[in-house]
Amino acid sequence: MNKGSKLYEGKAKIIYETKDKNLLIQHFKDDATAFNNLKKAKVEGKGVLNNRISEYILTNLSQCGIKTHLVKRLNMREQLIRKAEIFPVEFIVRNIATGSLTKRLGIPEGTVLEKPLLEYCYKNDQLKDPLISKEHIFSFGWADEKEIKLIDKLTLRINDILTGMFRAIDIKLVDFKIEYGKAWNKDAEKKEIVLADEISPDTCRLWDVKTEKKLDKDRFRKDLGNIIQAYQEVARRLRIMPEETNISEVNFGKTIPIKFKKK
Ligand code: 5GP
Numbered sequence: 723m724n725k726g727s728k729l730y731e732g733k734a735k736i737i738y739e740t741k742d743k744n745l746l747i748q749h750f751k752d753d754a755t756a757f758n759n760l761k762k763a764k765v766e767g768k769g770v771l772n773n774r775i776s777e778y779i780l781t782n783l784s785q786c787g788i789k790t791h792l793v794k795r796l797n798m799r800e801q802l803i804r805k806a807e808i809f810p811v812e813f814i815v816r817n818i819a820t821g822s823l824t825k826r827l828g829i830p831e832g833t834v835l836e837k838p839l840l841e842y843c844y845k846n847d848q849l850k851d852p853l854i855s856k857e858h859i860f861s862f863g864w865a866d867e868k869e870i871k872l873i874d875k876l877t878l879r880i881n882d883i884l885t886g887m888f889r890a891i892d893i894k895l896v897d898f899k900i901e902y903g904k905a906w907n908k909d910a911e912k913k914e915i916v917l918a919d920e921i922s923p924d925t926c927r928l929w930d931v932k933t934e935k936k937l938d939k940d941r942f943r944k945d946l947g948n949i950i951q952a953y954q955e956v957a958r959r960l961r962i963m964p965e966e967t968n969i970s971e972v973n974f975g976k977t978i979p980i981k982f983k984k985k
Pocket of ligand 1: 812
């Protein structure tokens, strides 16, 4: 599938058009950003790993009956995906309190939540993705009640599947962010809700069960170092280390800071 013109460039991915108006190419970059773009770096090999990890997770979810935008992985950095009209909402699930939840509400770090907590954020970089309620979503027409009811159900099911998948490799799924969109169904007769974007150590918090070592983007956010080694560890435990990759060739582990401004 040949790449057409660039449709959109985000912080970690680029979306290209293809000859088929319903299909796009999603390219995973090595760029890492945090704190609303204030901290930026190139983490060599991150795009390759996220491409593989996200492909693995979305394929597994699809086998469990969750509809996703993924058609297939094309190469080390690219996936063929269905074009979807993305809801401007980030859906966050939390199993253990950390990150913005502890900051916002003073909940002690590491508190195991009695049941998964669902949060909604408005996808808007300029506004720093603010937390919103379902009523905001309905008021501003970002999704309707029927759609959110289905998305909530899917999100909790995804949490169950992923919690089990990671538990099997001695990783706690602490929290994660997912996105959904509406894409044409197979017969192009109606649009259906599909899981979009990616699920990877960029979008999840993953802690080793025994040591609670962070195996996710918090290594970058908190300057813990060994970012790529942590992502590789996740891929290794999932048994999906990219077989066609010569690790020394892509220089995994090298982090090139671009800019760092303190808030
Ligand atoms: P928090 O709200 O604690 O910063 O993040 C909660 C979870 O959602 C974490 O797993 C975090 O990685 C993910 N998350 C929230 N917003 C974003 C975002 O804009 N980009 C990415 N990659 N992950 C996000």
